[in-house]
Amino acid sequence: MNSATHLIRNLGIAAHIDAGKTTATERILFYAxxxxxxxxxxxxxxxxxxxxxxxxxxITITAAAISATWATHRGARAGQAHTLNLxxxxxxxxxxxxxxxxxRVLDGVVVLFxxxxxVQPQSETVWRQASKYHVPRLIFINKMDRPGADxxxxxxxxxxxxxxxxxxxxxxxxxxxxxxxxxxVVHQQFTRFGHDAADPRGLHPAWESIPAEHAxxxxxxxxxxxxxxxxxxxxxxxxxLDNRPITPADLQAAIRxxxxxxxxxxxxxxxAFKEKGVQRLLDSVxxxxxxxLDLTPRALDDAGEPQPLRVDAAAPTLALAFKLSSTxxxxxxxxxxxxxxxxxxxxxxxxxTRRHERITRLVRLRAGAQENxxxxxxxxxxxxxxxxxxxTGDTLSxxxxxxxxxxxxxxxxxxxxxxxxxxxxxxxxxxxxxxxxAEDPTLRSHTDPETGQVILxxxxxxxxxxxxxxxxxEFRVETTAGRPRIAFRETITRTARAEGEFKRxxxxxxxxxxxxxxxxxxxxxxxxxxxxxxxxxIPKQFIKPTLAGLEDALKxxxxxxxxxxxVRVRVVDGAFHATDSSEIAFRTAARMAxxxxxxxxxxxxxxxxxxxxxxxxxxxxxxxxxDLGRRRGEIRDVATDGALCTITADVPLAALFGYAMxxxxxxxxxxxxxxxxxxxxxxxxxxxxxxxxxxx
Numbered sequence: 001m002n003s004a005t006h007l008i009r010n011l012g013i014a015a016h017i018d019a020g021k022t023t024a025t026e027r028i029l030f031y032a033x034x035x036x037x038x039x040x041x042x043x044x045x046x047x048x049x050x051x052x053x054x055x056x057x058x059i060t061i062t063a064a065a066i067s068a069t070w071a072t073h074r075g076a077r078a079g080q081a082h083t084l085n086l087x088x089x090x091x092x093x094x095x096x097x098x099x100x101x102x103x104r105v106l107d108g109v110v111v112l113f114x115x116x117x118x119v120q121p122q123s124e125t126v127w128r129q130a131s132k133y134h135v136p137r138l139i140f141i142n143k144m145d146r147p148g149a150d151x152x153x154x155x156x157x158x159x160x161x162x163x164x165x166x167x168x169x170x171x172x173x174x175x176x177x178x179x180x181x182x183x184x185v186v187h188q189q190f191t192r193f194g195h196d197a198a199d200p201r202g203l204h205p206a207w208e209s210i211p212a213e214h215a216x217x218x219x220x221x222x223x224x225x226x227x228x229x230x231x232x233x234x235x236x237x238x239x240x241l242d243n244r245p246i247t248p249a250d251l252q253a254a255i256r257x258x259x260x261x262x263x264x265x266x267x268x269x270x271x272a273f274k275e276k277g278v279q280r281l282l283d284s285v286x287x288x289x290x291x292x293l294d295l296t297p298r299a300l301d302d303a304g305e306p307q308p309l310r311v312d313a314a315a316p317t318l319a320l321a322f323k324l325s326s327t328x329x330x331x332x333x334x335x336x337x338x339x340x341x342x343x344x345x346x347x348x349x350x351x352x353t354r355r356h357e358r359i360t361r362l363v364r365l366r367a368g369a370q371e372n373x374x375x376x377x378x379x380x381x382x383x384x385x386x387x388x389x390x391x392t393g394d395t396l397s398x399x400x401x402x403x404x405x406x407x408x409x410x411x412x413x414x415x416x417x418x419x420x421x422x423x424x425x426x427x428x429x430x431x432x433x434x435x436x437x438a439e440d441p442t443l444r445s446h447t448d449p450e451t452g453q454v455i456l457x458x459x460x461x462x463x464x465x466x467x468x469x470x471x472x473x474e475f476r477v478e479t480t481a482g483r484p485r486i487a488f489r490e491t492i493t494r495t496a497r498a499e500g501e502f503k504r505x506x507x508x509x510x511x512x513x514x515x516x517x518x519x520x521x522x523x524x525x526x527x528x529x530x531x532x533x534x535x536x537x538i539p540k541q542f543i544k545p546t547l548a549g550l551e552d553a554l555k556x557x558x559x560x561x562x563x564x565x566x567v568r569v570r571v572v573d574g575a576f577h578a579t580d581s582s583e584i585a586f587r588t589a590a591r592m593a594x595x596x597x598x599x600x601x602x603x604x605x606x607x608x609x610x611x612x613x614x615x616x617x618x619x620x621x622x623x624x625x626x627d628l629g630r631r632r633g634e635i636r637d638v639a640t641d642g643a644l645c646t647i648t649a650d651v652p653l654a655a656l657f658g659y660a661m662x663x664x665x666x667x668x669x670x671x672x673x674x675x676x677x678x679x680x681x682x683x684x685x686x687x688x689x690x691x692x693x694x695x696x
Contacts, residue, residue, distance in 0.1 A: 005311060005379040006291045007080060010336070012087040012102050014130070015112035016120035016674065020142040024112060024272035024281075025066075025088040031279055032068035032084065065323070065334050065381060066365045072283040082286045085381040089126075095463065097409050097442040099126060101392055103133045104407040105322045105336035105381065108289030110281065112140050115149035115175065115269070119157040121613050121676045127162050136259050136290055138266050139166060140281050145271040148642075149175045155267060164265045167228050169255070170280055171221055172269040173214060182269060182277060183210055185221045186251045190214070193276045205279065229254045232263035252287060259288045260295075292379025297338045299395075299402040307402060313377040315339045317348070317398040321390045322407065324439045325383075326474070329370070332363070332383040333390045340398065342376040342384065348396040351403060353389050360386030392441050409441045411563070412457035413608050413653060413677065416464045417482040419453055425477045429454065432475035436467060443467060457487065461657065486607060486654045489565045489680050490557030493602035495520045497572075500593030502585050513585035515546055516573035519597040521566065527554050528568045538574040538586065545583035546571060549590030558598050559605050565680070569594065606680035607652050614647040614663065616671035621645045623666050631655035632684075650678055 013021045029035045068084045071077075087106065089099045103109065109130050113123060130137055141154050151172050158166050170182040173190065181192040184207070191205040210218050229251070230240040236254035239246050258264035268284055270277020298306040299318060309318060317340030325332040335342070342348075347356045363370040363383045376382040390396065393406030420426040433454070437443050444457040458464045461484055471477040497518045504511040515538070522528060529550045531543055538546060550571070554564045571590075612633065616624055618640060625635060625647060633651035640646075656675065663671050 005313075005377065006293050007082045008085065008291055008379050009082055009285055009289055010085045010105065010107040010292065010379070010381055011285060011289055012089055012099075012106045012109045013112065014089045014099055014102075014109055014126040015142075016114070016117070016122040016126075019112040019114045019117070019120075019123070020272050021112055022088055024110075024140065024142065024278060025086065027272045027275060027278040028070075028084075028086065028282060029066070029068055031282065032070050034066075034068045065383070067381075070282045070286055072286045077286055080286075083380075084282075084285070095459070097440065097459070099129055100409055101322050101407045101441070103129050103135055104405075105320060106133075106135055107292060107295055108136045108138070108285070110138050110140050110285065112142050113154055113158065114146075115141050115144045115151055115154055116146050117615070118150075118154045119161045121611060121674045124161065125676050127164075131262075134262060136262050138259070138268065138281070138284055138289060139164075140277075141267060141269045142272055144172055144175050144179045144269050145177065145274045145276065147176055149179070151175055151269055158265075158267070165228060165232060165263060166265040166267055167225050168221060168269070169225075169266040169284060170268050170277070171214070171218060173211070179271060179274075179276060182280060183214060183218045183221075184280075185218065185225055186255070187248050188218060188222060226251070229258055229264060232261070233258050256288045260290045299338070299400075299404050301403075302401055309339045309402075311378045312339065313341045315378065316400055317341060317346070317396075318400055318402060318404065319348070319396045320404040321387070321394040321396060322392060324390070324392060326435055326439065330385050331388065332385060333387045334381065334383050335376075335396065337376050337378055337380050337382070338404065339378050341378070342382070343374065348387070349399045350387075350390060350394050350396055352391075352394050355389060357387045357389060359384050391438055407441075410459065410677065411487065412442060412444055412459060413487045414460055414464060415455050415457040415485040415487060417448065417453040417485070418456050418468065418479040419481075421478040421480060425479065428475055428477045429471075429479070432471045432477045435475070436470060440467075453482075455485075484657055488560065488562040488608075488683065489606040490559050490562045490598075490603055491523075491564065491566045491606055492519055492521055492598060493604055496597045496601035498593050498597035498600060500589040500591065500596060502589040502592060504585075510577075510580040511582060511585040511588075512577040512580040513542070513582075513589035514575035515549075515571065515586065515589040515593045517550070517590070517593045517597050518570040518572055519594070519601045520568040520570070521601075522568040523566050525566065525568075527565060529554075530568065530570045532570050532572050533574065537576075538571070539576055539581075542576065542581065542583060542586040543571075545587045546574070546590045549587035550594055552587070553591045553594035557603060558595055559603055562605070564598070565606070567598075605683045607654055607683040609650050609678045609681050610653050610656060610675040611678040612647075612649050612651045612656070612673060612675045614649075614671060614673045616645050616647070616667050618643055618645045620667040620671055621647065624663065624671060627662065627666060631659075651675075652681075652683075654683075 013025055015021050065087045068086060069081045070084055071079055071081045087102045089102050111126060113119060141151055143149060158164050169185055171185060172179060173181045173183060181190060183190050188210060189207040190210045191207050226240060226246060230237040233254045239250060255266060266284060266288060268277060268281045270281060272278055292311050297309045299309055301307050319335045319337045319342060321333050321335050323334040342359060342362060344359055344362055346359045349356050362373050362376055364373050373382060395404045420429050433445050442459050446455050448455055456464055468479055471479060499516045501514045502511060529547050531547060550569050557564045614624055628649050628651060631651050632655050633649040635649045637648040663673055
């Protein structure tokens with residue numbers, strides 16, 4: 001495999017569930033020559049969905065990293081073999097952490113949209129996540145062969161709902177059963193889909209003149225593409241405004257610049273299942289998505305200041321661990337190398353553990369097999385064996401005083417009490433939880449001090465169901481489970497001031513500290529802890545432990561011990577003793593002051609609200625809207641498109657347990673739904689379910 005950095009493309013495939021990500025990945029691997037037979041989700045024989053549960057359920061649960069090569073056969077990059085480090089991510093909201101951690105290390109993403117369903121809730125979530133990490137994107141409108149496919153409608157949805165400056169790079173000729181080929185908007189040529197015995201992988205498409213009936217549409221698309229690019233690319237704008245000729249090479253260069261700048265998002269139509277358009281998607285990946293050299297990665301120094309890195313194999317090594325996976329051969333740690341070179345036998349320093357660990361093997365995953373590699377250079381992605389203590393987000397370096405920013409993950413929203421079924425299960429439970437939590441940053445566990453039960457917390461019912469199934473499949477640990485519980489939050493409704501005085505005398509030196517705080521509502525801005533001490537009321541050396549005590553107090557409120565959010569805490573006064581004051585005393589006094597102030601500040605409980613989108617035949621619309629109303633849902637929109645109706649609503653998560661079964665019953669199995677976290681809102685009196693943490 002060619003390891004030249006300018007020929008590397010680190011890209012992900014992301015979308016709403018069932019948009020066809022894994023099928024597209026399988027087609028990519030086939031056309032790239034990595035597999036000799038295309039896997040199918042329904043047959044459970046795909047390369048990237050390798051877990052038993054993924055094969056059984058037909059969904060992606062963990063992000064799968066795999067490598068392939070592709071060489072385009074036209075344009076400036078013709079004939080150059082490019083390394084594709086490809087990550088297929090889950091589409092279900094419960095596994096959004098897999099998308100988050102992948103986007104942190106990717107240079108580009110292909111976002112899939114269904115030509116039938118258009119922009120769906122998880123599609124919007126993925127788009128926001130990619131924007132958060134400043135990742136350039138291409139768009140693949142999949143399922144163009146399906147009944148109800150409407151390319152133009154989905155293009156307009158992408159522009160309107162995502163605010164994306166996007167335009168087709170290829171136009172579909174026909175759709176549904178008549179999806180017969182594509183028009184290359186840049187080169188103004190047409191290619192027809194079909195199987196050529198001399199070219200079974202479709203690597204050398206036959207380009208021909210555009211059919212007369214499509215010539216006007218192709219010309220309009222070409223003009224609009226130029227205009228959209230001229231709005232964001234000064235080089236092309238100069239050619240356009242001076243009425244100079246614009247060649248395909250000029251257009252391709254402008255598309256690449258605008259894509260890397262995240263000012264333009266090219267669209268490719270296709271049908272992964274019917275093997276149509278995937279080769280053109282790969283050409284676009286190579287032509288337009290960035291190599292590691294096109295971007296400037298940064299790390300943080302000890303002061304938290306960003307420092308540019310050199311994408312150079314000869315520089316001191318700096319890498320980020322972004323995923324863990326347990327295998328029969330040991331723990332695989334997937335890493336992105338940002339600077340320097342990794343080699344077997346190399347010792348890496350982990351600043352989190354303050355320890356060195358030695359690499360035993362470097363591997364690349366190719367079509368389900370591990371391929372040993374002699375080195376991984378700056379810009380590359382690979383897997384490492386031998387690192388026993390690394391976790392997601394760890395920086396690994398050659399003793400550099402630099403840190404790579406860790407991926408951020410949402411807090412769990414659902415908890416479940418579990419108990420091992422037998423004594424043998426009890427003995428294995430701890431190891432199983434430790435392994436699974438190390439792999440999954442959104443999974444938490446603790447032991448309830450009152451009941452002794454293990455409380456498992458995660459991103460949703462499906463997430464926790466999968467974790468319990470993995471315990472049984474991979475660790476032979478059988479568990480029983482109680483009713484899921486909601487992760488509430490607490491906040492305040494008014495300003496309050498309180499004092500916390502900690503005094504203890506046990507002979508000799510005592511413990512003394514006094515802290516006065518003011519709590520203020522801080523809606524929508526998270527928590528802030530502000531030091532307003534003046535005149536030495538609290539000595540400088542005790543300010544840090546005072547603030548630390550307040551940060552600690554924000555982790556459990558006064559109603560049911562939930563995390564506190566949207567509160568501004570001001571430290572305004574205090575007192576100390578010349579000999580009896582200490583860090584622990586001020587930390588304790590700060591907690592006391594916070595708790596006292598919060599009790600006076602009108603504390604309220606917040607419950608998670610989900611944005612729910614239901615797609616149903618119109619005949620079930622009334623029943624489903626009524627059901628959402630009974631679940632305290634607030635209907636946001638009802639849209640009808642032919643025989644289908646889409647209902648958008650905000651619904652409390654507490655009211656959605658068991659909804660998958662209920663919606664199937666109400667619609668005779670013909671409706672489906674998706675949900676994404678929307679916000680937290682005040683939980684009305686009596687709305688807290690019996691199985692919640694508050695009720696218990």
